[in-house]
Amino acid sequence: MKKLILFGAGKIGRSFIGQLFSLSGYEVVFVDILEPIIEALNKRGFYNVVIKGDKEEIIKVTNVRGILASDKEKVIEEVSTSDMVASAVGNNALPYIIPLIAGGLIKRFSKDRNLPLDIIIAENMRDAAEYFEKEIVKIVENDYPLKKLVGLVETSIGKMVPIMSKKDIDEDILQIFAESYNNLILDKKAFKNPIPNVKGLSPKDNMKAWVDRKLFIHNLGHATISYMGYLYDKKFVYLYEALAIRELYNQTKETMMQASEILMKEYPSEFTSKDLEDHIDDLLKRFLNKALGDTIYRVGKDLLRKLGPEDRLVGAIKKGLTHNINIDKIIYALVCGFYFRATDESGTMFDRDIEFVAKYFKNSIEYVLVNVCGFDKSKHKDIFEKCKKYSEKIKILYKI
Numbered sequence: 001m002k003k004l005i006l007f008g009a010g011k012i013g014r015s016f017i018g019q020l021f022s023l024s025g026y027e028v029v030f031v032d033i034l035e036p037i038i039e040a041l042n043k044r045g046f047y048n049v050v051i052k053g054d055k056e057e058i059i060k061v062t063n064v065r066g067i068l069a070s071d072k073e074k075v076i077e078e079v080s081t082s083d084m085v086a087s088a089v090g091n092n093a094l095p096y097i098i099p100l101i102a103g104g105l106i107k108r109f110s111k112d113r114n115l116p117l118d119i120i121i122a123e124n125m126r127d128a129a130e131y132f133e134k135e136i137v138k139i140v141e142n143d144y145p146l147k148k149l150v151g152l153v154e155t156s157i158g159k160m161v162p163i164m165s166k167k168d169i170d171e172d173i174l175q176i177f178a179e180s181y182n183n184l185i186l187d188k189k190a191f192k193n194p195i196p197n198v199k200g201l202s203p204k205d206n207m208k209a210w211v212d213r214k215l216f217i218h219n220l221g222h223a224t225i226s227y228m229g230y231l232y233d234k235k236f237v238y239l240y241e242a243l244a245i246r247e248l249y250n251q252t253k254e255t256m257m258q259a260s261e262i263l264m265k266e267y268p269s270e271f272t273s274k275d276l277e278d279h280i281d282d283l284l285k286r287f288l289n290k291a292l293g294d295t296i297y298r299v300g301k302d303l304l305r306k307l308g309p310e311d312r313l314v315g316a317i318k319k320g321l322t323h324n325i326n327i328d329k330i331i332y333a334l335v336c337g338f339y340f341r342a343t344d345e346s347g348t349m350f351d352r353d354i355e356f357v358a359k360y361f362k363n364s365i366e367y368v369l370v371n372v373c374g375f376d377k378s379k380h381k382d383i384f385e386k387c388k389k390y391s392e393k394i395k396i397l398y399k400i
Contacts, residue, residue, distance in 0.1 A: 001063065002196075005079050005104075007031045007097045008088035008122075009041065009066060011161035015049050015178035017086050017122050022061045024198040026083070030066040031075050031097070038066035040174050047174035052162075052291035057180070072100060079104020080111065084196060086120040094123070098132065102139035109144060116192035118151035122184075126211060126310065128154050129190065151192035154207050156185040156214040160286065162294045165345070179292050185210045209267040216259045216319070217276065219312040220330070221283055225252045226300030227336035231398045234342075237295055240288045249284065255329040256280045259316050265323040297342040301350040304360075307337050309374030317383065331383065335390040338368060339400060365391050 004021045006013055009030040018028045032038055041047070042065050051057040067074055079085060079101060089097055101119065108115060121128040129152035137146060161178045168177070188195065188203035195203055204210050222239075228251060229242025236242050243249050260276035287294070306312060313334040320327035338361060343349050349357075360368050365387055369375045375383055394400065 001027045002083040003027045004084045004086060005029050005082040006086045009037050012122055012157060013088040015161050015176045016159045017088050019049050019061050020198055020200045022063055027063045029078055031069050033069045036173055038068050041066035050175055050177050051180050052177050053180050075100045076103035076107055080107035084118055086122055088122040091123060091125050098135045099139055102136045106140055116149045118153055118191050118193050120153045122155050122157055124157060151190045153190040154187045156210045158214055158218055160294060162292050163298045179286060179289060206270050209270040213263060215312050216263060216316045217256055218283055220259050220316055221252055221256045222299045223306055223312050224255045224333040226296045227333060227340050229296050230340050230342050231336055239294050239296060240290050243288050255333050258327060258329050261325050262316055262319045262323060266319060297344050300340050300342055302352055303356040304352045307372050314373045331386050332390050335387050339394060
């Protein structure tokens with residue numbers, strides 16, 4: 001049986017990467033810092049993915065075990081003997097796992113100097129392969145042939161996994177809720193070994209185009225409906241509640257369609273108008289999935305990141321400016337984000353959103369545009385004017 005070492009036993013790790021490889025005959029070895037999760041995996045040897053849709057389905061994921069990330073020597077040994085490694089830990093945890101991966105590469109090289117290893121980077125970040133290479137190079141020996149032996153495989157993660165309630169987690173610490181979507185887009189050119197025969201893998205030649213499609217269509221659409229939905233009715237909890245309002249549905253689709261125009265200009269040989277509109281319609285249908293229970297809070301929170309210079313909204317606006325495309329609807333969605341104050345089920349705002357309001361937004365919209373979004377006052381005068389205009393419109397419309 002082939003072995004996948006999977007860093008991260010969280011939502012994407014269990015519901016997506018672990019599920020795909022297990023169902024295709026791999027042993028999946030999870031590495032995580034959460035002792036109760038690792039203990040449960042080792043005691044039980046399986047977990048359930050609960051598919052939320054028109055009809056609930058349970059997928060039993062077997063041939064799994066776990067190792068605590070703190071057991072460094074054991075993790076390094078497992079990496080050195082693996083058939084594949086994957087990372088799904090979240091950007092903040094990467095500095096802690098890369099030394100373990102690098103240690104495994106060194107040990108593997110000492111056993112066989114010609115044995116390549118592919119690493120699937122299932123993280124929500126741009127230029128992920130470049131980041132991994134830069135960090136691994138700092139650790140491995142000078143004579144280690146990284147470019148020859150290590151495939152750094154970027155992905156585009158489109159699977160939606162909602163926040164689970166404490167009750168659901170207490171019921172079964174290993175169960176995970178998710179939608180049925182199971183298409184893992186990844187970089188075809190990055191593999192050093194043959195692409196694994198795993199159902200659900202969708203290798204692409206131009207990976208950058210597909211990473212941008214995820215960011216500027218899926219993530220942008222998520223941000224748009226969460227920010228507009230929150231302003232429309234602060235009692236809304238779920239995405240489907242906001243999208244049930246025809247006006248908000250149409251505004252969201254029109255904003256996503258503006259972004260699709262940018263992608264077609266950026267990647268003319270990769271996407272067609274029909275491809276992208278079909279993708280947008282499919283996404284909106286998935287956003288409307290009541291059974292998934294995805295919340296406006298989850299989708300919109302973390303303003304300092306999601307309103308950042310290269311992220312879903314500002315990144316699209318900057319590319320739109322480059323191609324001289326109308327981006328007014330995307331700019332409007334951005335300004336809606338400035339007024340996003342959604343809370344979790346306990347009524348608490350995300351800590352970095354509190355920081356956004358207290359440290360940045362309290363000064364002025366101009367301050368946010370410069371210090372959060374990364375716009376230049378002299379270079380982007382038109383953006384500043386439109387944002388101020390839309391801000392006044394929003395304050396009047398929603399009585400802020």
